[in-house]
Amino acid sequence: MCEACGCGATSLGVNDTETVEILGRLLDANDRTAAHNRAHFNSHHVVAFNLMSAPGAGKTALLETTIDALRSEYRIAVIEGDLATENDARRIRARGIPAVQITTGSACHLDASMVHAALHDLALAELDIVFIENVGNLVCPASFDLGQHRNVVLLSVTEGDDKPAKYPVMFRTADIVLLTKMDLAPVMDDFDTQRAEDAVRNLANAAPVVALSARQAMTLVTWTAWLRGEVTTIRAGHDRRSGTREANHGHHRPAMA
Amino acid sequence: MRRSRLKAPTIMHELSICQALVSQVLTLAQERAASSVRQVRIGVGPLSGVEWQLLQSAYPLACAGTRAEGSRLEIEHTELRVRCRSCGIDSVVAPNHLTCTACGDWRTALISGDELLLLSVELEIADQKEELARV
Numbered sequence: 028m029c030e031a032c033g034c035g036a037t038s039l040g041v042n043d044t045e046t047v048e049i050l051g052r053l054l055d056a057n058d059r060t061a062a063h064n065r066a067h068f069n070s071h072h073v074v075a076f077n078l079m080s081a082p083g084a085g086k087t088a089l090l091e092t093t094i095d096a097l098r099s100e101y102r103i104a105v106i107e108g109d110l111a112t113e114n115d116a117r118r119i120r121a122r123g124i125p126a127v128q129i130t131t132g133s134a135c136h137l138d139a140s141m142v143h144a145a146l147h148d149l150a151l152a153e154l155d156i157v158f159i160e161n162v163g164n165l166v167c168p169a170s171f172d173l174g175q176h177r178n179v180v181l182l183s184v185t186e187g188d189d190k191p192a193k194y195p196v197m198f199r200t201a202d203i204v205l206l207t208k209m210d211l212a213p214v215m216d217d218f219d220t221q222r223a224e225d226a227v228r229n230l231a232n233a234a235p236v237v238a239l240s241a242r243q244a245m246t247l248v249t250w251t252a253w254l255r256g257e258v259t260t261i262r263a264g265h266d267r268r269s270g271t272r273e274a275n276h277g278h279h280r281p282a283m284a
Numbered sequence: 285m286r287r288s289r290l291k292a293p294t295i296m297h298e299l300s301i302c303q304a305l306v307s308q309v310l311t312l313a314q315e316r317a318a319s320s321v322r323q324v325r326i327g328v329g330p331l332s333g334v335e336w337q338l339l340q341s342a343y344p345l346a347c348a349g350t351r352a353e354g355s356r357l358e359i360e361h362t363e364l365r366v367r368c369r370s371c372g373i374d375s376v377v378a379p380n381h382l383t384c385t386a387c388g389d390w391r392t393a394l395i396s397g398d399e400l401l402l403l404s405v406e407l408e409i410a411d412q413k414e415e416l417a418r419v
């Protein structure tokens with residue numbers, strides 16, 4: 028194969044081969060399903076947040092306290108993808124919030140078609156916010172768009188402040204980075220929040236880096252203020268474009284499912 | 285190296301990406317009435333989120349039993365390049381250090397390096413004369 032001139036030398040003079048030049052994303056099918064999910068959310072003015080972290084960083088615990096803080100303002104639902112069991116969904120439902128469990132089995136990430144299936148178990152018209160708890164994994168989920176509006180990446184103080192440098196693909200996707208389990212900071216004295224923030228900046232990511240603890244409701248104010256701001260901004264965007272968005276919303280083509 | 289702890293999930297991850305790749309390739313082969321696939325070329329950047337060595341080992345598994353069985357996967361590695369928003373200079377950088385090498389500012393824009401692209405497919409087209417002769 029002639030790399031330098033791109034002439035496809037191996038196929039020259041051989042009449043039974045054909046080289047087709049394409050320039051497309053490998054995950055094109057997933058991207059299209061994700062766009063379809065986003066259209067679902069937008070048509071109902073629902074804002075979707077994708078929560079990603081290493082296993083046990085505190086996604087479910089954060090959702091529990093966040094629900095308590097916001098439930099009087101927003102109608103919330105959760106898509107749970109973290110475990111093959113119903114444990115996390117049960118924790119959310121115990122708070123009277125609808126939760127759909129995606130049973131990923133041994134899958135290492137959620138993809139857009141799993142979320143699409145889950146959407147049909149949610150009454151989007153009666154919701155304002157959907158939180159998607161992704162599989163606990165700092166590698167795979169970063170590659171798969173689900174149709175969310177924003178990415179939330181959690182890093183617990185017990186994991187070390189150099190995680191963003193070790194998992195740059197994941198931390199580059201973050202629209203906000205939450206440093207969780209801050210109540211443990213006094214005992215985890217080698218975790219430096221400034222170093223964690225510097226590591227995020229080194230990825231050319233301007234996302235806010237916010238320290239909090241799911242055990243201390245007081246520490247959630249910056250995070251919940253960010254959520255309110257994003258919900259307002261994203262919904263304003265829907266309103267401006269709602270005409271075209273709704274017109275483009277073709278319904279459930281099987282090819283995309 | 286850093287992935288060794290995560291080996292099981294990552295191989296599965298690359299396998300699912302290969303399955304997406306092979307299904308695109310097979311659609312194309314079908315459209316062009318190809319009898320088989322010879323070679324598939326993809327472009328992979330250092331920030332694509334996939335480990336190319338694992339892609340290479342997952343590829344034959346995804347091809348097994350299809351028209352793409354036996355085809356070669358050729359991987360082109362793209363360069364990780366950023367442009368400084370403050371001084372405008374381009375730098376070639378490491379995946380966890382996307383700062384400008386000229387002025388040190390972290391406010392840069394990615395020019396290339398996160399791609400996961402299907403570049404070309406080399407197909408074997410059934411010889412029509414031979415087909416006719418056999419009829």
Ligand SMILES: Nc1nc2c(ncn2[C@@H]2O[C@H](COP(=O)(O)OP(=O)(O)O)[C@@H](O)[C@H]2O)c(=O)[nH]1
Binds near residue numbers: 240
């Ligand atoms: N001390 C402390 N523990 C927490 C906090 N958040 C979560 N945990 C604990 O960390 C473990 C994993 O939390 P979980 O929410 O299930 O993590 P997930 O796997 O990311 O959903 C549980 O034992 C939680 O009780 C926190 O803010 N402080």
Ligand SMILES: [Mg+2]
Binds near residue numbers: 086087088109115160
């Ligand atoms: Mg959980």
Ligand SMILES: [Zn+2]
Binds near residue numbers: 135167168
């Ligand atoms: Zn995966």
Ligand SMILES: [Zn+2]
Binds near residue numbers: 371372387388389
């Ligand atoms: Zn610069």
